[in-house]
Amino acid sequence: MSGLVGIRLLLLWGCGCLWLTSPTSGSLVIFEDTEALEETTGPAKSLQKRSTNEAMVQVHSVTVECTVMSRFSHTVMTSVALNKANTSQEIFFEVELPKSAFITNFSMEIEGKEYVGQVKEKEKAKKQYEKAVSSGQTAGLVKASGRKMEKFSVSVSIAAESNVTFVLTYEELLQRKFGQYEILIRVKPKSLVQQFQILANIYEPQGLSYVDTHATFLSNELLPLVEKTVSDKKAHISFSPTLDQQRKCPDCDGSLIDGDFIIKYDVNREGRLGEIQIVNGYFVHFFSPPDLPRVPKNVVFVIDRSGSMGGTKMRQTLEAMVTILDDLHVDDYFAVIQFDDVILTWKDSLTKATKENVAEAKSYVRSIRANGGTDINSGVLRGIDMLIKDRQEKKLPERSIDMIILLTDGMPNSGVSRIPEIQENVKSAMGGNMSLFCLGFGNDVDYNFLDVMSKQNKGLTRRIYEASDAVLQLQGFYDEVSSPLLLEIDLQYPDNAVDYLTTSHFPQLFNGSEIVVAGRLTDNDLDNFLVEVIGQGLEESFNVQGQASIVDWNVIYPDESYIFGDFTERLWAYLTIQQLLEKSKTGTSDEKANFTAKALDMSLQYSFVTPLTSMVVTKPETEDGPDSPLIANKLTEEQRQQAERAKPIKMYHRVATQLQGAALQAKQLPYAPVYFVDGDPHFMIELPDRNDSLCFNINNVPGTIFNLVRDPESGVFVNGLIIGDKKIPADGKINTYFGGFGIIHATLGVRLQVTTQAISVLQDGKEVKLLWTDTASLKGPNVDLLVTKDRSLKVTLKGSVKFVILLHKVWKKHPYHQDYLGFYTLDTHLLSPSVHGLLGQFYHGIEYEVTGLRPGESPEKPDATMFTKGHQLTVTRGWQIDFRRDVKNGENVPCWFVHNNGSGLIDGEATDYIVPGLFTAF
Numbered sequence: 001m002s003g004l005v006g007i008r009l010l011l012l013w014g015c016g017c018l019w020l021t022s023p024t025s026g027s028l029v030i031f032e033d034t035e036a037l038e039e040t041t042g043p044a045k046s047l048q049k050r051s052t053n054e055a056m057v058q059v060h061s062v063t064v065e066c067t068v069m070s071r072f073s074h075t076v077m078t079s080v081a082l083n084k085a086n087t088s089q090e091i092f093f094e095v096e097l098p099k100s101a102f103i104t105n106f107s108m109e110i111e112g113k114e115y116v117g118q119v120k121e122k123e124k125a126k127k128q129y130e131k132a133v134s135s136g137q138t139a140g141l142v143k144a145s146g147r148k149m150e151k152f153s154v155s156v157s158i159a160a161e162s163n164v165t166f167v168l169t170y171e172e173l174l175q176r177k178f179g180q181y182e183i184l185i186r187v188k189p190k191s192l193v194q195q196f197q198i199l200a201n202i203y204e205p206q207g208l209s210y211v212d213t214h215a216t217f218l219s220n221e222l223l224p225l226v227e228k229t230v231s232d233k234k235a236h237i238s239f240s241p242t243l244d245q246q247r248k249c250p251d252c253d254g255s256l257i258d259g260d261f262i263i264k265y266d267v268n269r270e271g272r273l274g275e276i277q278i279v280n281g282y283f284v285h286f287f288s289p290p291d292l293p294r295v296p297k298n299v300v301f302v303i304d305r306s307g308s309m310g311g312t313k314m315r316q317t318l319e320a321m322v323t324i325l326d327d328l329h330v331d332d333y334f335a336v337i338q339f340d341d342v343i344l345t346w347k348d349s350l351t352k353a354t355k356e357n358v359a360e361a362k363s364y365v366r367s368i369r370a371n372g373g374t375d376i377n378s379g380v381l382r383g384i385d386m387l388i389k390d391r392q393e394k395k396l397p398e399r400s401i402d403m404i405i406l407l408t409d410g411m412p413n414s415g416v417s418r419i420p421e422i423q424e425n426v427k428s429a430m431g432g433n434m435s436l437f438c439l440g441f442g443n444d445v446d447y448n449f450l451d452v453m454s455k456q457n458k459g460l461t462r463r464i465y466e467a468s469d470a471v472l473q474l475q476g477f478y479d480e481v482s483s484p485l486l487l488e489i490d491l492q493y494p495d496n497a498v499d500y501l502t503t504s505h506f507p508q509l510f511n512g513s514e515i516v517v518a519g520r521l522t523d524n525d526l527d528n529f530l531v532e533v534i535g536q537g538l539e540e541s542f543n544v545q546g547q548a549s550i551v552d553w554n555v556i557y558p559d560e561s562y563i564f565g566d567f568t569e570r571l572w573a574y575l576t577i578q579q580l581l582e583k584s585k586t587g588t589s590d591e592k593a594n595f596t597a598k599a600l601d602m603s604l605q606y607s608f609v610t611p612l613t614s615m616v617v618t619k620p621e622t623e624d625g626p627d628s629p630l631i632a633n634k635l636t637e638e639q640r641q642q643a644e645r646a647k648p649i650k651m652y653h654r655v656a657t658q659l660q661g662a663a664l665q666a667k668q669l670p671y672a673p674v675y676f677v678d679g680d681p682h683f684m685i686e687l688p689d690r691n692d693s694l695c696f697n698i699n700n701v702p703g704t705i706f707n708l709v710r711d712p713e714s715g716v717f718v719n720g721l722i723i724g725d726k727k728i729p730a731d732g733k734i735n736t737y738f739g740g741f742g743i744i745h746a747t748l749g750v751r752l753q754v755t756t757q758a759i760s761v762l763q764d765g766k767e768v769k770l771l772w773t774d775t776a777s778l779k780g781p782n783v784d785l786l787v788t789k790d791r792s793l794k795v796t797l798k799g800s801v802k803f804v805i806l807l808h809k810v811w812k813k814h815p816y817h818q819d820y821l822g823f824y825t826l827d828t829h830l831l832s833p834s835v836h837g838l839l840g841q842f843y844h845g846i847e848y849e850v851t852g853l854r855p856g857e858s859p860e861k862p863d864a865t866m867f868t869k870g871h872q873l874t875v876t877r878g879w880q881i882d883f884r885r886d887v888k889n890g891e892n893v894p895c896w897f898v899h900n901n902g903s904g905l906i907d908g909e910a911t912d913y914i915v916p917g918l919f920t921a922f
């Protein structure tokens with residue numbers, strides 16, 4: 001909680017606001033320019049008043065060029081900026097790249113001089129850097145950024161009226177998951193760019209089965225600007241909006257371009273042997289045969305229910321478990337074990353996943369409650385025993401895979417808690433006969449411990465981020481490993497023709513994934529380059545043989561063969577380094593040292609920034625200081641976790657929204673989110689920083705009272721009464737509205753009742769009444785009211801919140817309709833983090849993603865899929881009216897409409913928010 005406050009403090013520094021800690025309450029008090037707050041409702045006038053420096057930097061161009069050759073992607077990000085000022089200025093370059101990518105080059109060109117980065121051993125780079133730092137200089141760094149990305153940022157001082165060009169290159173082997181490859185390009189130019197371009201060329205000799213693009217920031221106007229040409233073996237995608245097309249609105253300099261540009265594709269897969277490509281002395285083999293039946297699995301879910309799992313994590317885990325159990329194949333066998341310092345099992349042996357058994361297991365799972373310590377050792381060993389015993393007793397199908405899925409959020413602290421001992425116990429008990437998959441939930445888990453333990457046992461570990469979508473993360477991981485197609489796969493190549501082979505034995509091949517093997521050829525005589533793949537499938541042994549031949553890129557891509565150069569070699573190097581880094585985590589210390597040394601050698605040789613190397617570039621000397629080294633490192637999973645742990649709030653997603661929100665609030669108040677309910681009760685959450693809004697209706701009978709805001713900590717409550725039409729209209733459609741509000745500040749002892757006729761304030765047993773028919777203002781010690789005749793009421797509760805209530809006056813003789821009210825939230829920042837209610841729950845920010853735009857019921861209102869709070873919802877593009885600026889006519893605001901009374905978007909159901917009276921405060 002205090003973390004929330006801390007963040008604001010941090011962000012608003014230097015924004016012209018003054019934050020102080022109040023000595024009495026320990027909470028924060030803000031002294032701000034009240035003028036500025038007015039602007040929340042006013043027109044967007046302060047937008048032009050940017051920092052003068054910023055306007056003096058002109059971004060000439062931002063170009064992202066991505067070339068993919070057989071899954072190996074090579075991306076170059078270039079940015080050219082001009083310092084228009086007559087003094088030197090610091091210019092920033094920030095790039096986000098996928099965490100699975102390696103930076104391979106970085107350069108800056110300043111005043112005709114080029115500064116090129118060099119890949120050095122990390123330790124050496126660090127020494128050079130530390131020497132520089134001790135003389136008071138700074139360095140550029142790479143930081144974690146979200147789950148999938150890391151951020152490279154550097155700044156240099158540029159002389160007056162000079163240009164700077166930054167170029168960053170990174171490479172990555174795209175991994176097939178859920179039957180597709182994904183290219184993720186994150187673009188956040190922050191200002192308008194004269195020439196903006198994203199260019200992607202995909203070359204897949206196997207042929208492309210489909211190519212999809214979408215972007216989180218693409219509105220209907222920008223969507224047609226994405227150009228896509230797909231031919232059999234090549235796809236070309238480009239997106240280059242003009243300066244004006246980038247604008248958020250005709251007169252502002254905010255950019256719409258802000259988010260992820262995503263390309264997904266798959267290749268044609270024919271033949272059981274897969275695709276072998278030989279180019280320039282290296283070969284690569286992609287193996288993912290089509291149409292294999294799945295191998296049944298015997299899975300034991302070992303679930304941590306120690307005290308730390310309590311609350312949201314436990315709820316999300318159980319919710320995910322229920323879906324996962326439903327998804328079990330009827331041929332699968334399963335067991336559920338829960339542990340804290342005591343181990344409890346649902347049944348003593350594995351059970352066939354029949355409908356009845358799954359139903360029974362689901363109700364067992366729902367009964368799990370968090371409590372106690374963490375005995376991972378006994379939990380996992382119990383699962384292993386069950387599998388061994390059932391195997392011995394021949395209860396499990398002969399051809400099937402045995403696996404344990406362990407979910408934990410903490411460190412072992414009960415029973416055997418020495419990590420090497422647990423790893424040893426598990427490894428010897430599993431004896432290479434089963435797979436262990438681990439899910440590390442949250443930031444307190446020892447990722448490395450789980451990672452090593454799973455790798456020792458033919459499995460892998462995934463982090464589950466503590467966030468609203470944890471349920472989807474859990475299900476997603478399960479889906480990845482739920483359909484094994486082959487076991488113990490061996491890929492064999494002629495010994496005498498190949499050396500430096502990457503890993504060629506894999507414990508399992510899952511549906512939707514792909515196995516990649518690469519190697520160097522020692523022999524140019526490829527006449528009998530025989531390839532054989534052996535594995536265990538469902539019915540019989542899988543065994544295919546074939547002969548590979550050299551791919552003639554000149555024939556496949558006659559005009560472009562020159563660009564392919566050494567990609568197979570770099571793909572091979574990338575894969576080899578990745579595998580060496582993984583291997584260096586397990587084994588004896590000698591083996592570890594050996595793998596590490598090799599990985600380092602290759603990282604240097606191929607100029608990859610890996611966890612063992614750094615990119616060093618020397619910043620040129622300026623009047624501000626001498627030249628100094630900048631270093632870019634690669635983060636390890638542990639470092640990412642540490643960075644996240646250091647954040648004051650666990651849900652970093654929310655932090656990101658707040659970061660953006662607060663930073664914007666500091667200078668551009670019109671960009672603060674707005675929450676309101678108006679009309680036939682239409683709830684609206686406007687998120688200007690995303691140029692997006694969410695909306696939903698709440699339907700109920702007149703007389704119902706809903707809680708809108710509920711914050712027991714600060715004592716603020718707002719309830720609203722539903723009213724209906726005077727009589728039922730001819731079309732039979734009953735409209736409902738809010739006709740009254742009760743606003744309570746329990747701590748200050750203030751009660752405010754607002755109806756369509758009057759406003760009354762009750763404090764210390766005294767009542768003051770105001771009428772809508774007069775413009776009036778009331779200033780009290782605890783509450784300020786400002787009534788604008790027949791229009792609006794602005795309420796400021798001391799030290800907490802500002803609301804505006806709008807009066808909608810309907811023609812007196814209207815046959816059906818009557819006057820009603822709208823409720824708008826202006827400023828909520830002093831409410832506590834636990835604020836809730838139909839509107840209040842959104843004051844924390846809301847995380848959601850919308851994808852899959854498709855035709856809806858009516859042509860102008862497309863449907864889409866929204867992911868939020870762990871749910872997947874169908875939403876419809878619609879319009880709502882925002883009356884803040886124009887009480888009579890309002891302004892149309894497009895929004896994503898959530899159906900069924902906001903179901904899935906709001907916590908619980910709408911009826912959960914019904915309260916007995918206007919002044920109910922609990």
Ligand SMILES: *[C@@H]1O[C@H](CO)[C@@H](O)[C@H](O)[C@H]1NC(C)=O
Binds near residue numbers: 086087
């Ligand atoms: C720099 O420009 C500012 C106005 O943009 C002007 O006031 C100032 O005199 C200029 N300084 C120099 C050294 O030219």
Ligand SMILES: *[C@@H]1O[C@H](CO)[C@@H](O)[C@H](O)[C@H]1NC(C)=O
Binds near residue numbers: 106116
């Ligand atoms: C790195 O970039 C510079 C400047 O663009 C270029 O001259 C150099 O060849 C690149 N190095 C590598 C290894 O690609």
Ligand SMILES: *[C@@H]1O[C@H](CO)[C@@H](O)[C@H](O)[C@H]1NC(C)=O
Binds near residue numbers: 080162163
């Ligand atoms: C900066 O670069 C742009 C585009 O490359 C060029 O048009 C302009 O003349 C350059 N300006 C200066 C001052 O070098």
Ligand SMILES: *[C@@H]1O[C@H](CO)[C@@H](O)[C@H](O)[C@H]1NC(C)=O
Binds near residue numbers: 248249691
């Ligand atoms: C927001 O996006 C809509 C299209 O969805 C567009 O019409 C509008 O101009 C944009 N507004 C701003 C402020 O960027």
Ligand SMILES: *[C@@H]1O[C@H](CO)[C@@H](O)[C@H](O)[C@H]1NC(C)=O
Binds near residue numbers: 178179292511512
């Ligand atoms: C593999 O996944 C695809 C969809 O990605 C699905 O159509 C197919 O049925 C799956 N095969 C098996 C054996 O589960």
Ligand SMILES: *[C@@H]1O[C@H](CO)[C@@H](O)[C@H](O)[C@H]1NC(C)=O
Binds near residue numbers: 428429430
């Ligand atoms: C693993 O399986 C093999 C073959 O079935 C068996 O001989 C061996 O004892 C098993 N290992 C353990 C630790 O159970």
Ligand SMILES: *[C@@H]1O[C@H](CO)[C@@H](O)[C@H](O)[C@H]1NC(C)=O
Binds near residue numbers: 590591594
């Ligand atoms: C390291 O690997 C090399 C082969 O690549 C081997 O000759 C050497 O014995 C290994 N050293 C250790 C300490 O394992």
